[in-house]
Amino acid sequence: MLEIEVKAPAPDLAAVEARLQAMHADGPHEEVQVDTYFAHPARDFGVTDEALRLRRQKDRTILTYKGPKIDKKTKTREEIEVDVPDADAMALILTKVGFGVAMEVRKVRREYLLPDAVVCLDRVAGLGDYVEVEYRTQDLEKGRERVAEIMTSLGLHGNERRSYLELLLLK
Numbered sequence: 001m002l003e004i005e006v007k008a009p010a011p012d013l014a015a016v017e018a019r020l021q022a023m024h025a026d027g028p029h030e031e032v033q034v035d036t037y038f039a040h041p042a043r044d045f046g047v048t049d050e051a052l053r054l055r056r057q058k059d060r061t062i063l064t065y066k067g068p069k070i071d072k073k074t075k076t077r078e079e080i081e082v083d084v085p086d087a088d089a090m091a092l093i094l095t096k097v098g099f100g101v102a103m104e105v106r107k108v109r110r111e112y113l114l115p116d117a118v119v120c121l122d123r124v125a126g127l128g129d130y131v132e133v134e135y136r137t138q139d140l141e142k143g144r145e146r147v148a149e150i151m152t153s154l155g156l157h158g159n160e161r162r163s164y165l166e167l168l169l170l171k
Contacts, residue, residue: 004143005075006151007132008158013110013121016131019154020112020119027112028121033057035105036091037165041098051163052099054084054091061087074144075161105164117150124164126171131156 010016020027038052045051049068054061060083067078084090095101110121120132133150137143151157160167 001136001138002070002076002140002143003079004071004135004137004140004147005132006147007075007130007160008151008156009160010121010129010131010156013123013129013131016119016121016154016156017110017112023114023153025112025114025119028110029113030108030110031057033107033109035107035165037102037105038094038099039102041100045102046166051165052094054087054094056087061085061090063090069161071140071144074147074159075163076140076143103165103168105168107164114150117146119150119154122164124168127164127167130160130164 017028034056036054036056038054039045040050040052051064051066053064053066055064062081063084065080069075069077091101106125108123112119112121116135118134120134122130122132124130131154133147133154135143135147135150162170
């Protein structure tokens with residue numbers, strides 16, 4: 001399964017939220033997410049375009065591997081996730097086997113659900129406001145088209161392919 005994602009800066013999250021409500025999107029579901037990114041002990045994820053992230057949110061922790069982007073138009077990549085029952089123990093295991101903490105990214109996410117996609121309104125500490133549209137499919141072209149359609153409906157322009165981690169590292 002591929003996650004096709006497009007992200008764009010959002011100068012007016014309230015306007016995007018109003019459009020989502022007019023589209024009868026389910027939400028918002030709001031939560032604080034703290035993402036700890038890990039550096040591999042033997043290869044540079046910045047060069048290989050991979051990521052290993054431990055996400056803490058409410059009562060859930062998720063370990064995610066993100067493979068290299070496979071599409072030049074979107075942030076499409078392989079993504080493998082697993083729930084972790086103990087965030088601190090998982091972080092300790094990763095550091096014990098040689099992974100280092102690269103950076104922590106904090107955000108408040110307001111999530112809206114459409115019948116076939118997820119729209120996230122993110123307020124990222126140190127970066128500002130962004131909107132992400134995510135669509136999961138096996139069909140890359142169909143996914144691109146649907147994500148572009150949603151972005152247009154929301155009045156959003158642009159396509160930031162860099163992750164929040166990459167953008168923060170550039171600051």
